Amino acid sequence: MRNDNFALFDEDPLGRSINLQSHCYGEFSSAVVQANTTMEDQSQIEVASNNAVFLGIYDGHGGTQASRFICEHLFKNLLRFANDNERFANDNENDITEATLRNAVSATEEGFLDFAKMNYMHQPNLGYVGSCCLAGIIWKETLHVANLGDSRVVIGTMVNKKIRAEQLTRxxxxxxxxxxxxxxxxxxxxxxxxxxxxxx
Structure with a gap:
């Protein structure tokens, strides 16, 4: 999307966007349109280093608490597990693997369950609130993705001047x-x- 298109999009009271930004893996941007009375979904783009870009989409349902919790904690948990890996890395750099992302997702889920147990009496809707979780990180030219729910990661590539889409998650x-x-x-x-x- 060109910059002037983003300006028009942001005039919509139900839309919000992050404009084009550059990274060593290319340019990225995002756009969200509110479909429900209350916006239950969250998304984030985090540039972790010159070697890493993190993307998360959290499709909330029944309320906003779960998707907001994921948005506030998943990336932090990922960094924590990446830093833990540093102690075992030969080159003394942080490392992100499939296990790092899986552990971050599990820790975030456990954290939300603890949050729900502690606050259920004051917020009864925590018993049925939830969120899908779709996360991806490009780390040193490798893409890792995690999916819980029915959101999808689709990658597009240009083949013979035509865009080809491939679903990466189940x-x-x-x-x-x-x-x-x-x-x-x-x-x-x-x-x-x-x-x-x-x-x-």
Missing amino acids: DHNCNDEAIREELRAMHPDDPNVVINDNGK
């Missing part, structure tokens, strides 16, 4: 039989943990 929701069975196994006393409302 949807993580109850359309997948394995996920339905996992939920039933985790919650054997809840007959409504998976509700069949579309004939499947």
Whole structure:
């Protein structure tokens, strides 16, 4: 999107954007449009170093608390785990791996569950609030992605002057039989943990 298009977009009271910015991996920008009465979604772009760009999209539902918590904690947890890896790295640099991102996502989820347990009596809606979590980091020319929920990472490449899109993540929701069975196994006393409302 060109700069003048972003200016027009930002005049929309339901839209917000981050203008084009440069990084060693190219230019990046983002745009968000509010679709619900309350904006439950969050997103972030963080430039961690000359070697790293972090992107996160958190599709909240039932309220804003979960998506805001992820936005405030996931990147910090990623940096914490990357710094922990420094002690074991030969070149004395921070390191980001698939495990680093997985650990950061797990720590963020555990942190939110603790937050919900501590505040449930004062904020009962914490019992049903949630968020999808889609995170990606480009680290030393390698892209790592994590996905919980039905948001998708799609990468576009130019091939013969045409844009080709490739989905990099697998949807993580109850359309997948394995996920339905996992939920039933985790919650054997809840007959409504998976509700069949579309004939499947």
